[in-house]
Amino acid sequence: MRLSTVILPIYRWHEQGREVWQRAEELGFHAAYTYDHLSWRTFRDGPWFGAVPTLTAAAAVTERIRLGTLVTSPNFRHPVTLAKDLMSIDDISGGRLVLGIGAGGTGFDATALGQEPWTPRERADRFAEFVALLDRLLTQGAVSERGRYYAAEEVRNIPGCVQQPRLPFAVAATGPRGLRLAARYGQAWVTTGDPALFESGTPAESRAAVRGQIERLGEACAAAGRDPGELDKILLTGFTPDRNTPLESVGAFVDFAGRHAELGITEIVLHTPIPDSDFATDPEVFERIATEGLAQLKG
Template identity: 75%
Template structure:
Protein backbone atom coordinates (compact mmCIF):
# COMPACT_ATOMS: atom_id res chain seq x y z
CA UNK A 1 0.00 0.00 0.00
CA UNK A 2 1.25 3.49 -0.82
CA UNK A 3 2.04 5.71 2.13
CA UNK A 4 -0.24 8.75 2.29
CA UNK A 5 1.27 12.11 3.21
CA UNK A 6 -0.83 14.64 5.11
CA UNK A 7 -0.24 17.92 6.91
CA UNK A 8 -1.49 19.65 10.03
CA UNK A 9 -2.11 23.39 9.77
CA UNK A 10 -2.30 25.06 13.16
CA UNK A 11 -5.14 27.63 13.44
CA UNK A 12 -3.02 30.62 14.42
CA UNK A 13 -3.38 32.74 11.28
CA UNK A 14 -6.29 35.04 10.52
CA UNK A 15 -8.24 33.51 7.63
CA UNK A 16 -7.63 36.43 5.27
CA UNK A 17 -4.02 36.93 6.36
CA UNK A 18 -2.54 33.56 5.46
CA UNK A 19 -5.01 31.03 6.85
CA UNK A 20 -6.97 30.45 3.67
CA UNK A 21 -3.90 30.35 1.45
CA UNK A 22 -2.28 27.61 3.56
CA UNK A 23 -5.28 25.30 3.13
CA UNK A 24 -5.61 25.92 -0.59
CA UNK A 25 -1.87 25.44 -1.05
CA UNK A 26 -2.07 22.14 0.86
CA UNK A 27 -4.59 20.93 -1.70
CA UNK A 28 -2.44 22.12 -4.58
CA UNK A 29 0.56 20.24 -3.16
CA UNK A 30 -1.40 16.99 -3.19
CA UNK A 31 -1.63 16.26 0.53
CA UNK A 32 -4.11 13.53 1.38
CA UNK A 33 -5.57 15.28 4.44
CA UNK A 34 -5.23 18.68 6.04
CA UNK A 35 -5.68 18.41 9.81
CA UNK A 36 -5.74 21.00 12.56
CA UNK A 37 -5.43 20.83 16.34
CA UNK A 38 -8.70 21.04 18.27
CA UNK A 39 -7.60 23.07 21.30
CA UNK A 40 -8.65 26.30 22.98
CA UNK A 41 -4.97 27.23 22.81
CA UNK A 42 -1.75 25.23 22.74
CA UNK A 43 1.55 25.47 24.60
CA UNK A 44 3.80 28.21 23.22
CA UNK A 45 0.91 29.61 21.16
CA UNK A 46 -1.19 30.32 24.25
CA UNK A 47 -0.54 34.06 24.34
CA UNK A 48 -0.95 34.57 20.62
CA UNK A 49 -3.70 34.21 18.02
CA UNK A 50 -5.52 30.88 18.00
CA UNK A 51 -8.82 30.07 16.28
CA UNK A 52 -11.43 27.34 16.71
CA UNK A 53 -10.99 24.04 14.89
CA UNK A 54 -14.55 23.49 13.66
CA UNK A 55 -15.02 26.97 12.14
CA UNK A 56 -11.54 26.74 10.61
CA UNK A 57 -12.31 23.37 9.02
CA UNK A 58 -15.66 24.70 7.79
CA UNK A 59 -13.89 27.56 6.05
CA UNK A 60 -11.29 25.14 4.67
CA UNK A 61 -14.09 22.94 3.33
CA UNK A 62 -15.48 25.83 1.30
CA UNK A 63 -12.02 26.84 0.05
CA UNK A 64 -11.00 23.35 -1.17
CA UNK A 65 -12.54 20.61 -3.29
CA UNK A 66 -10.49 17.39 -2.90
CA UNK A 67 -8.44 17.70 0.29
CA UNK A 68 -9.73 15.60 3.17
CA UNK A 69 -10.02 17.54 6.42
CA UNK A 70 -9.88 16.61 10.07
CA UNK A 71 -8.89 17.19 13.67
CA UNK A 72 -5.74 15.90 15.37
CA UNK A 73 -7.16 15.58 17.88
CA UNK A 74 -10.51 16.39 19.48
CA UNK A 75 -10.88 15.41 23.14
CA UNK A 76 -13.47 15.46 25.95
CA UNK A 77 -11.55 18.25 27.73
CA UNK A 78 -14.00 20.88 26.51
CA UNK A 79 -16.31 18.93 24.18
CA UNK A 80 -19.67 17.22 24.83
CA UNK A 81 -20.68 14.40 22.45
CA UNK A 82 -24.16 15.81 21.72
CA UNK A 83 -22.97 19.24 20.58
CA UNK A 84 -19.93 17.83 18.84
CA UNK A 85 -22.00 15.34 16.83
CA UNK A 86 -24.22 18.11 15.47
CA UNK A 87 -21.20 20.18 14.43
CA UNK A 88 -19.49 17.19 12.80
CA UNK A 89 -22.58 16.21 10.82
CA UNK A 90 -22.84 19.80 9.58
CA UNK A 91 -19.15 19.90 8.70
CA UNK A 92 -19.34 16.57 6.90
CA UNK A 93 -22.26 17.92 4.87
CA UNK A 94 -20.54 21.21 3.99
CA UNK A 95 -17.35 19.39 2.92
CA UNK A 96 -19.19 16.82 0.83
CA UNK A 97 -18.05 13.93 3.01
CA UNK A 98 -14.37 14.80 3.44
CA UNK A 99 -14.09 14.80 7.26
CA UNK A 100 -12.05 12.54 9.54
CA UNK A 101 -12.37 12.94 13.29
CA UNK A 102 -9.09 12.48 15.10
CA UNK A 103 -10.04 11.87 18.70
CA UNK A 104 -8.07 11.32 21.91
CA UNK A 105 -8.46 11.33 25.69
CA UNK A 106 -6.91 14.77 26.13
CA UNK A 107 -4.16 15.97 28.41
CA UNK A 108 -3.42 18.33 31.28
CA UNK A 109 -2.79 21.56 29.36
CA UNK A 110 -4.84 24.75 29.16
CA UNK A 111 -7.87 22.93 27.71
CA UNK A 112 -8.13 20.87 30.89
CA UNK A 113 -8.89 23.86 33.11
CA UNK A 114 -10.27 26.55 30.76
CA UNK A 115 -13.88 25.77 31.70
CA UNK A 116 -13.07 26.21 35.38
CA UNK A 117 -12.72 22.57 36.33
CA UNK A 118 -9.79 20.90 38.04
CA UNK A 119 -7.65 18.84 35.65
CA UNK A 120 -8.70 15.21 35.48
CA UNK A 121 -6.34 12.43 36.49
CA UNK A 122 -5.18 9.97 33.81
CA UNK A 123 -7.76 7.50 35.10
CA UNK A 124 -10.54 10.08 34.94
CA UNK A 125 -9.57 11.00 31.38
CA UNK A 126 -9.61 7.33 30.40
CA UNK A 127 -13.01 6.82 32.08
CA UNK A 128 -14.53 9.76 30.23
CA UNK A 129 -12.97 8.75 26.92
CA UNK A 130 -14.38 5.24 27.29
CA UNK A 131 -17.87 6.76 27.53
CA UNK A 132 -17.35 9.62 25.06
CA UNK A 133 -16.35 7.56 22.02
CA UNK A 134 -19.18 4.98 22.02
CA UNK A 135 -21.78 7.69 22.64
CA UNK A 136 -20.40 9.84 19.82
CA UNK A 137 -20.46 6.75 17.58
CA UNK A 138 -24.16 6.31 18.30
CA UNK A 139 -24.96 10.00 17.84
CA UNK A 140 -23.38 9.96 14.38
CA UNK A 141 -25.15 6.79 13.23
CA UNK A 142 -28.62 6.90 14.82
CA UNK A 143 -31.42 9.40 14.13
CA UNK A 144 -32.34 9.74 17.82
CA UNK A 145 -30.27 8.86 20.87
CA UNK A 146 -31.11 8.78 24.57
CA UNK A 147 -28.39 7.85 27.03
CA UNK A 148 -27.58 8.30 30.70
CA UNK A 149 -23.99 7.62 31.71
CA UNK A 150 -21.60 8.50 34.49
CA UNK A 151 -20.30 11.57 32.66
CA UNK A 152 -22.51 12.27 29.64
CA UNK A 153 -26.22 12.27 28.93
CA UNK A 154 -28.37 12.59 25.83
CA UNK A 155 -32.16 12.91 25.73
CA UNK A 156 -33.75 12.20 22.37
CA UNK A 157 -30.82 13.89 20.65
CA UNK A 158 -31.78 14.16 16.96
CA UNK A 159 -29.14 13.98 14.26
CA UNK A 160 -31.07 13.80 11.01
CA UNK A 161 -29.98 13.33 8.21
CA UNK A 162 -26.73 11.95 9.63
CA UNK A 163 -23.33 12.01 7.97
CA UNK A 164 -22.70 12.13 4.23
CA UNK A 165 -20.16 9.36 4.82
CA UNK A 166 -21.91 6.14 5.80
CA UNK A 167 -22.47 4.77 8.31
CA UNK A 168 -20.62 7.82 9.74
CA UNK A 169 -17.45 9.83 9.24
CA UNK A 170 -14.29 7.90 10.17
CA UNK A 171 -12.69 8.02 13.62
CA UNK A 172 -8.90 8.17 13.95
CA UNK A 173 -8.36 7.21 17.59
CA UNK A 174 -5.18 8.41 19.32
CA UNK A 175 -4.18 5.91 21.97
CA UNK A 176 -1.26 4.01 23.52
CA UNK A 177 -2.77 2.56 26.69
CA UNK A 178 -4.83 -0.63 26.83
CA UNK A 179 -8.23 1.04 27.22
CA UNK A 180 -7.61 3.52 24.42
CA UNK A 181 -6.28 0.83 22.11
CA UNK A 182 -9.42 -1.20 22.76
CA UNK A 183 -11.52 1.82 21.71
CA UNK A 184 -9.41 2.20 18.57
CA UNK A 185 -9.89 -1.47 17.73
CA UNK A 186 -13.65 -1.34 18.31
CA UNK A 187 -14.62 2.08 16.96
CA UNK A 188 -11.72 3.35 14.88
CA UNK A 189 -11.14 3.38 11.18
CA UNK A 190 -7.62 4.56 11.98
CA UNK A 191 -5.20 4.67 14.92
CA UNK A 192 -2.98 7.66 15.71
CA UNK A 193 0.31 7.89 17.60
CA UNK A 194 2.98 10.51 18.15
CA UNK A 195 5.46 7.94 19.40
CA UNK A 196 6.63 7.47 22.98
CA UNK A 197 6.75 10.84 24.79
CA UNK A 198 9.26 9.47 27.30
CA UNK A 199 11.84 9.27 24.50
CA UNK A 200 11.37 12.79 23.13
CA UNK A 201 14.11 14.49 25.15
CA UNK A 202 16.81 11.84 25.49
CA UNK A 203 15.79 8.90 23.32
CA UNK A 204 17.23 7.90 19.96
CA UNK A 205 15.40 7.43 16.66
CA UNK A 206 16.13 3.70 16.90
CA UNK A 207 14.58 3.50 20.38
CA UNK A 208 11.57 5.41 19.09
CA UNK A 209 11.01 2.95 16.25
CA UNK A 210 11.13 0.03 18.68
CA UNK A 211 8.73 1.76 21.07
CA UNK A 212 6.26 2.37 18.25
CA UNK A 213 6.67 -1.24 17.13
CA UNK A 214 5.60 -2.21 20.64
CA UNK A 215 2.56 0.06 20.42
CA UNK A 216 1.51 -1.60 17.17
CA UNK A 217 1.91 -5.03 18.74
CA UNK A 218 -0.45 -3.98 21.54
CA UNK A 219 -2.88 -2.57 18.98
CA UNK A 220 -2.75 -5.91 17.16
CA UNK A 221 -3.54 -7.74 20.39
CA UNK A 222 -6.51 -5.42 21.00
CA UNK A 223 -7.82 -6.14 17.51
CA UNK A 224 -7.36 -9.89 17.89
CA UNK A 225 -9.30 -9.83 21.15
CA UNK A 226 -12.25 -8.30 19.27
CA UNK A 227 -11.92 -10.55 16.25
CA UNK A 228 -10.68 -7.77 13.99
CA UNK A 229 -7.82 -7.87 11.50
CA UNK A 230 -5.44 -5.05 12.46
CA UNK A 231 -4.72 -4.54 8.76
CA UNK A 232 -8.23 -3.07 8.38
CA UNK A 233 -7.18 -0.20 10.65
CA UNK A 234 -5.20 2.66 9.10
CA UNK A 235 -2.17 3.71 11.13
CA UNK A 236 -1.28 7.40 11.32
CA UNK A 237 1.96 8.89 12.65
CA UNK A 238 1.80 12.56 13.68
CA UNK A 239 5.41 13.68 13.42
CA UNK A 240 7.33 16.26 15.42
CA UNK A 241 7.21 14.45 18.77
CA UNK A 242 9.79 11.70 18.30
CA UNK A 243 13.53 12.13 19.01
CA UNK A 244 14.01 12.94 15.31
CA UNK A 245 12.08 16.19 15.94
CA UNK A 246 12.32 18.41 12.88
CA UNK A 247 15.24 16.63 11.19
CA UNK A 248 13.08 14.64 8.75
CA UNK A 249 11.98 17.94 7.20
CA UNK A 250 15.58 19.00 6.63
CA UNK A 251 15.73 17.46 3.18
CA UNK A 252 13.80 15.20 0.84
CA UNK A 253 16.24 12.33 1.42
CA UNK A 254 16.01 12.69 5.20
CA UNK A 255 12.23 12.56 5.07
CA UNK A 256 12.10 9.58 2.74
CA UNK A 257 14.47 7.70 5.05
CA UNK A 258 12.35 8.58 8.11
CA UNK A 259 9.08 7.73 6.38
CA UNK A 260 10.42 4.44 4.97
CA UNK A 261 11.39 3.22 8.44
CA UNK A 262 7.88 3.88 9.70
CA UNK A 263 6.19 2.54 6.59
CA UNK A 264 7.93 -0.77 7.32
CA UNK A 265 6.18 -0.78 10.71
CA UNK A 266 2.82 -0.70 8.95
CA UNK A 267 1.96 3.00 8.89
CA UNK A 268 -0.38 4.04 6.11
CA UNK A 269 -0.23 7.80 6.69
CA UNK A 270 2.38 10.26 7.95
CA UNK A 271 1.41 13.78 8.99
CA UNK A 272 3.88 16.68 8.92
CA UNK A 273 3.36 20.15 10.38
CA UNK A 274 2.95 23.10 8.06
CA UNK A 275 6.04 25.26 8.75
CA UNK A 276 5.66 28.00 11.34
CA UNK A 277 8.62 30.40 11.66
CA UNK A 278 10.21 30.86 15.09
CA UNK A 279 8.41 27.88 16.60
CA UNK A 280 8.94 24.18 17.30
CA UNK A 281 7.56 23.63 13.80
CA UNK A 282 9.97 25.89 11.94
CA UNK A 283 11.11 24.45 8.60
CA UNK A 284 12.17 25.62 5.17
CA UNK A 285 8.97 26.12 3.17
CA UNK A 286 10.65 25.19 -0.12
CA UNK A 287 11.97 21.91 1.28
CA UNK A 288 8.58 21.21 2.85
CA UNK A 289 6.85 21.68 -0.49
CA UNK A 290 9.45 19.53 -2.26
CA UNK A 291 8.72 16.76 0.23
CA UNK A 292 5.00 17.13 -0.36
CA UNK A 293 5.36 16.89 -4.14
CA UNK A 294 8.11 14.29 -4.49
CA UNK A 295 8.16 12.02 -1.43
CA UNK A 296 4.88 10.13 -2.07
CA UNK A 297 6.21 8.77 -5.39
CA UNK A 298 9.30 7.43 -3.61
CA UNK A 299 7.24 5.73 -0.88
CA UNK A 300 4.99 3.57 -3.04
Protein backbone atom coordinates in the same frame (compact mmCIF):
# COMPACT_ATOMS: atom_id res chain seq x y z
CA MET B 1 1.85 5.30 2.48
CA ARG B 2 -0.08 8.57 2.58
CA LEU B 3 1.30 12.01 3.37
CA SER B 4 -0.74 14.63 5.21
CA THR B 5 -0.18 17.90 7.03
CA VAL B 6 -1.27 19.74 10.16
CA ILE B 7 -2.16 23.41 9.82
CA LEU B 8 -2.31 25.08 13.22
CA PRO B 9 -5.34 27.42 13.58
CA ILE B 10 -3.24 30.58 13.91
CA TYR B 11 -4.05 32.41 10.68
CA ARG B 12 -6.58 35.17 10.13
CA TRP B 13 -8.77 33.65 7.45
CA HIS B 14 -8.87 36.51 4.95
CA GLU B 15 -5.22 37.43 5.40
CA GLN B 16 -3.57 34.03 5.08
CA GLY B 17 -5.73 31.17 6.32
CA ARG B 18 -7.63 30.52 3.11
CA GLU B 19 -4.42 30.39 1.06
CA VAL B 20 -2.66 28.01 3.48
CA TRP B 21 -5.46 25.44 3.32
CA GLN B 22 -5.87 25.74 -0.43
CA ARG B 23 -2.11 25.36 -0.89
CA ALA B 24 -2.19 22.10 1.07
CA GLU B 25 -4.69 20.77 -1.46
CA GLU B 26 -2.62 22.04 -4.40
CA LEU B 27 0.44 20.24 -3.04
CA GLY B 28 -1.44 16.95 -3.11
CA PHE B 29 -1.59 16.13 0.60
CA HIS B 30 -3.99 13.32 1.44
CA ALA B 31 -5.42 15.26 4.40
CA ALA B 32 -5.01 18.55 6.23
CA TYR B 33 -5.68 18.43 9.95
CA THR B 34 -5.76 21.05 12.69
CA TYR B 35 -5.37 20.95 16.45
CA ASP B 36 -8.57 21.16 18.51
CA HIS B 37 -7.34 23.15 21.51
CA LEU B 38 -8.41 26.40 23.12
CA SER B 39 -4.75 27.37 23.07
CA TRP B 40 -1.53 25.38 22.91
CA ARG B 41 1.88 25.58 24.54
CA THR B 42 4.18 28.25 23.07
CA PHE B 43 1.29 29.61 20.97
CA ARG B 44 -0.75 30.41 24.10
CA ASP B 45 -0.35 34.19 23.88
CA GLY B 46 -0.71 34.51 20.12
CA PRO B 47 -3.53 34.12 17.58
CA TRP B 48 -5.43 30.85 17.91
CA PHE B 49 -8.81 30.16 16.29
CA GLY B 50 -11.41 27.46 16.84
CA ALA B 51 -11.06 24.12 15.07
CA VAL B 52 -14.74 23.74 14.11
CA PRO B 53 -15.14 27.07 12.26
CA THR B 54 -11.67 26.71 10.76
CA LEU B 55 -12.51 23.31 9.29
CA THR B 56 -15.87 24.61 8.11
CA ALA B 57 -14.18 27.45 6.24
CA ALA B 58 -11.56 25.06 4.82
CA ALA B 59 -14.30 22.73 3.62
CA ALA B 60 -15.89 25.58 1.69
CA VAL B 61 -12.72 26.55 -0.20
CA THR B 62 -11.31 23.09 -1.01
CA GLU B 63 -12.63 20.22 -3.10
CA ARG B 64 -10.56 17.06 -2.72
CA ILE B 65 -8.34 17.07 0.36
CA ARG B 66 -9.61 15.31 3.46
CA LEU B 67 -10.00 17.48 6.56
CA GLY B 68 -9.91 16.69 10.25
CA THR B 69 -8.81 17.22 13.82
CA LEU B 70 -5.62 15.90 15.42
CA VAL B 71 -7.05 15.62 17.93
CA THR B 72 -10.34 16.47 19.61
CA SER B 73 -10.74 15.46 23.26
CA PRO B 74 -13.39 15.54 26.01
CA ASN B 75 -11.51 18.32 27.82
CA PHE B 76 -13.96 20.98 26.68
CA ARG B 77 -16.24 19.11 24.26
CA HIS B 78 -19.57 17.34 24.80
CA PRO B 79 -20.63 14.48 22.50
CA VAL B 80 -24.07 15.94 21.75
CA THR B 81 -22.91 19.32 20.47
CA LEU B 82 -19.77 17.88 18.86
CA ALA B 83 -21.80 15.34 16.90
CA LYS B 84 -23.95 18.10 15.41
CA ASP B 85 -20.87 20.08 14.39
CA LEU B 86 -19.21 17.03 12.85
CA MET B 87 -22.29 16.04 10.88
CA SER B 88 -22.52 19.59 9.54
CA ILE B 89 -18.85 19.80 8.47
CA ASP B 90 -19.09 16.38 6.86
CA ASP B 91 -22.02 17.69 4.83
CA ILE B 92 -20.33 20.97 3.88
CA SER B 93 -17.17 19.12 2.79
CA GLY B 94 -19.06 16.56 0.76
CA GLY B 95 -17.92 13.69 2.97
CA ARG B 96 -14.25 14.57 3.55
CA LEU B 97 -14.13 14.87 7.34
CA VAL B 98 -12.05 12.69 9.68
CA LEU B 99 -12.35 12.95 13.46
CA GLY B 100 -9.03 12.53 15.21
CA ILE B 101 -9.93 11.94 18.85
CA GLY B 102 -7.96 11.37 22.03
CA ALA B 103 -8.37 11.30 25.79
CA GLY B 104 -6.82 14.74 26.27
CA GLY B 105 -4.38 15.68 28.99
CA THR B 106 -3.46 18.28 31.54
CA GLY B 107 -2.92 21.98 30.89
CA PHE B 108 -5.13 24.91 29.96
CA ASP B 109 -7.73 22.91 28.02
CA ALA B 110 -8.28 20.69 31.03
CA THR B 111 -9.21 23.56 33.36
CA ALA B 112 -10.53 26.32 31.04
CA LEU B 113 -14.17 25.59 31.93
CA GLY B 114 -13.41 25.92 35.63
CA GLN B 115 -13.18 22.23 36.43
CA GLU B 116 -10.47 20.52 38.43
CA PRO B 117 -8.01 18.51 36.33
CA TRP B 118 -9.18 14.93 35.90
CA THR B 119 -7.09 12.05 37.16
CA PRO B 120 -5.69 9.70 34.51
CA ARG B 121 -8.33 7.13 35.47
CA GLU B 122 -11.21 9.61 35.16
CA ARG B 123 -9.80 10.87 31.86
CA ALA B 124 -9.77 7.30 30.52
CA ASP B 125 -13.28 6.64 31.85
CA ARG B 126 -14.61 9.80 30.27
CA PHE B 127 -12.89 9.05 26.96
CA ALA B 128 -14.46 5.59 26.75
CA GLU B 129 -17.93 6.97 27.45
CA PHE B 130 -17.39 9.94 25.11
CA VAL B 131 -16.38 7.80 22.12
CA ALA B 132 -19.17 5.29 22.60
CA LEU B 133 -21.86 7.97 22.82
CA LEU B 134 -20.41 9.91 19.89
CA ASP B 135 -20.54 6.74 17.79
CA ARG B 136 -24.24 6.32 18.61
CA LEU B 137 -25.05 9.97 17.95
CA LEU B 138 -23.48 9.83 14.49
CA THR B 139 -25.05 6.53 13.42
CA GLN B 140 -28.56 6.61 14.91
CA GLY B 141 -31.38 8.98 14.11
CA ALA B 142 -32.49 9.46 17.72
CA VAL B 143 -30.44 8.84 20.85
CA SER B 144 -31.28 8.88 24.54
CA GLU B 145 -28.63 7.79 27.00
CA ARG B 146 -27.58 8.68 30.53
CA GLY B 147 -24.06 7.69 31.46
CA ARG B 148 -21.84 8.51 34.38
CA TYR B 149 -20.37 11.60 32.69
CA TYR B 150 -22.43 12.33 29.57
CA ALA B 151 -26.12 12.28 28.74
CA ALA B 152 -28.27 12.67 25.65
CA GLU B 153 -32.04 13.10 25.72
CA GLU B 154 -33.97 12.45 22.51
CA VAL B 155 -31.13 13.87 20.42
CA ARG B 156 -31.62 13.92 16.63
CA ASN B 157 -28.83 14.13 14.08
CA ILE B 158 -30.72 14.18 10.81
CA PRO B 159 -29.88 13.56 7.98
CA GLY B 160 -26.72 11.93 9.36
CA CYS B 161 -23.25 11.91 7.89
CA VAL B 162 -22.50 11.93 4.18
CA GLN B 163 -20.00 9.15 4.91
CA GLN B 164 -21.89 6.06 6.00
CA PRO B 165 -22.43 4.63 8.51
CA ARG B 166 -20.59 7.70 9.90
CA LEU B 167 -17.45 9.73 9.35
CA PRO B 168 -14.25 7.88 10.30
CA PHE B 169 -12.69 8.05 13.77
CA ALA B 170 -8.90 8.19 14.08
CA VAL B 171 -8.31 7.23 17.71
CA ALA B 172 -5.12 8.45 19.39
CA ALA B 173 -4.05 5.91 21.99
CA THR B 174 -1.07 4.03 23.39
CA GLY B 175 -2.43 2.50 26.60
CA PRO B 176 -4.49 -0.72 26.82
CA ARG B 177 -7.88 0.95 27.28
CA GLY B 178 -7.33 3.45 24.47
CA LEU B 179 -6.12 0.73 22.11
CA ARG B 180 -9.27 -1.26 22.85
CA LEU B 181 -11.34 1.79 21.90
CA ALA B 182 -9.37 2.16 18.67
CA ALA B 183 -9.94 -1.51 17.89
CA ARG B 184 -13.67 -1.25 18.52
CA TYR B 185 -14.54 2.16 17.09
CA GLY B 186 -11.62 3.34 14.99
CA GLN B 187 -11.11 3.43 11.27
CA ALA B 188 -7.60 4.68 12.01
CA TRP B 189 -5.19 4.83 14.93
CA VAL B 190 -2.92 7.78 15.77
CA THR B 191 0.43 7.89 17.57
CA THR B 192 3.07 10.52 18.22
CA GLY B 193 5.55 7.88 19.36
CA ASP B 194 6.57 7.36 22.97
CA PRO B 195 6.59 10.66 24.93
CA ALA B 196 9.14 9.21 27.35
CA LEU B 197 11.70 9.14 24.54
CA PHE B 198 11.15 12.69 23.30
CA GLU B 199 14.08 14.31 25.12
CA SER B 200 16.67 11.59 25.53
CA GLY B 201 15.67 8.66 23.35
CA THR B 202 17.19 7.63 20.05
CA PRO B 203 15.47 7.21 16.68
CA ALA B 204 15.98 3.44 16.91
CA GLU B 205 14.38 3.35 20.36
CA SER B 206 11.49 5.44 19.06
CA ARG B 207 10.86 3.08 16.15
CA ALA B 208 10.98 0.12 18.53
CA ALA B 209 8.36 1.83 20.70
CA VAL B 210 6.10 2.44 17.71
CA ARG B 211 6.54 -1.18 16.65
CA GLY B 212 5.43 -2.24 20.11
CA GLN B 213 2.40 0.04 19.98
CA ILE B 214 1.35 -1.44 16.63
CA GLU B 215 1.76 -4.95 18.01
CA ARG B 216 -0.45 -4.12 20.99
CA LEU B 217 -3.00 -2.55 18.63
CA GLY B 218 -3.02 -5.82 16.72
CA GLU B 219 -3.67 -7.73 19.93
CA ALA B 220 -6.55 -5.39 20.78
CA CYS B 221 -8.01 -5.88 17.31
CA ALA B 222 -7.74 -9.65 17.63
CA ALA B 223 -9.59 -9.51 20.94
CA ALA B 224 -12.30 -7.39 19.28
CA GLY B 225 -12.56 -9.74 16.31
CA ARG B 226 -11.16 -7.20 13.84
CA ASP B 227 -8.42 -7.43 11.28
CA PRO B 228 -5.79 -4.81 12.28
CA GLY B 229 -5.26 -4.21 8.58
CA GLU B 230 -8.66 -2.48 8.55
CA LEU B 231 -7.20 0.43 10.54
CA ASP B 232 -4.93 3.06 9.06
CA LYS B 233 -1.90 3.74 11.28
CA ILE B 234 -1.12 7.47 11.46
CA LEU B 235 2.12 8.96 12.79
CA LEU B 236 1.92 12.64 13.74
CA THR B 237 5.54 13.78 13.49
CA GLY B 238 7.30 16.40 15.58
CA PHE B 239 7.26 14.52 18.88
CA THR B 240 9.88 11.79 18.38
CA PRO B 241 13.63 12.10 19.12
CA ASP B 242 14.29 12.67 15.40
CA ARG B 243 11.47 15.21 15.22
CA ASN B 244 13.27 17.58 12.82
CA THR B 245 14.87 14.93 10.62
CA PRO B 246 12.05 14.24 8.14
CA LEU B 247 11.89 17.91 7.11
CA GLU B 248 15.63 18.42 6.57
CA SER B 249 15.50 17.25 2.95
CA VAL B 250 13.52 15.08 0.56
CA GLY B 251 16.02 12.29 1.08
CA ALA B 252 15.75 12.52 4.86
CA PHE B 253 11.98 12.32 4.60
CA VAL B 254 12.12 9.30 2.30
CA ASP B 255 14.40 7.48 4.75
CA PHE B 256 12.22 8.42 7.74
CA ALA B 257 9.00 7.43 5.98
CA GLY B 258 10.44 4.19 4.66
CA ARG B 259 11.61 3.08 8.10
CA HIS B 260 8.18 3.76 9.57
CA ALA B 261 6.36 2.12 6.69
CA GLU B 262 8.30 -1.05 7.55
CA LEU B 263 6.75 -0.88 11.03
CA GLY B 264 3.23 -0.67 9.61
CA ILE B 265 2.63 3.10 9.57
CA THR B 266 0.35 3.96 6.64
CA GLU B 267 0.10 7.76 6.96
CA ILE B 268 2.66 10.36 8.01
CA VAL B 269 1.59 13.84 9.07
CA LEU B 270 3.97 16.81 8.84
CA HIS B 271 3.39 20.24 10.38
CA THR B 272 3.04 23.06 7.90
CA PRO B 273 6.03 25.38 8.58
CA ILE B 274 5.57 28.25 11.04
CA PRO B 275 8.43 30.77 11.31
CA ASP B 276 10.00 31.39 14.72
CA SER B 277 8.42 28.32 16.30
CA ASP B 278 9.15 24.65 16.95
CA PHE B 279 7.81 24.08 13.43
CA ALA B 280 10.10 26.59 11.70
CA THR B 281 11.19 24.44 8.78
CA ASP B 282 12.16 25.50 5.27
CA PRO B 283 8.93 26.09 3.27
CA GLU B 284 10.64 25.20 -0.01
CA VAL B 285 11.86 21.85 1.34
CA PHE B 286 8.41 21.21 2.83
CA GLU B 287 6.75 21.71 -0.56
CA ARG B 288 9.33 19.53 -2.31
CA ILE B 289 8.64 16.75 0.18
CA ALA B 290 4.93 17.08 -0.53
CA THR B 291 5.37 16.84 -4.29
CA GLU B 292 8.39 14.51 -4.54
CA GLY B 293 8.71 12.60 -1.30
CA LEU B 294 6.18 9.83 -1.75
CA ALA B 295 7.08 9.41 -5.42
CA GLN B 296 10.68 8.70 -4.42
CA LEU B 297 9.56 6.38 -1.65
CA LYS B 298 7.47 4.34 -4.09
CA GLY B 299 10.22 4.44 -6.69
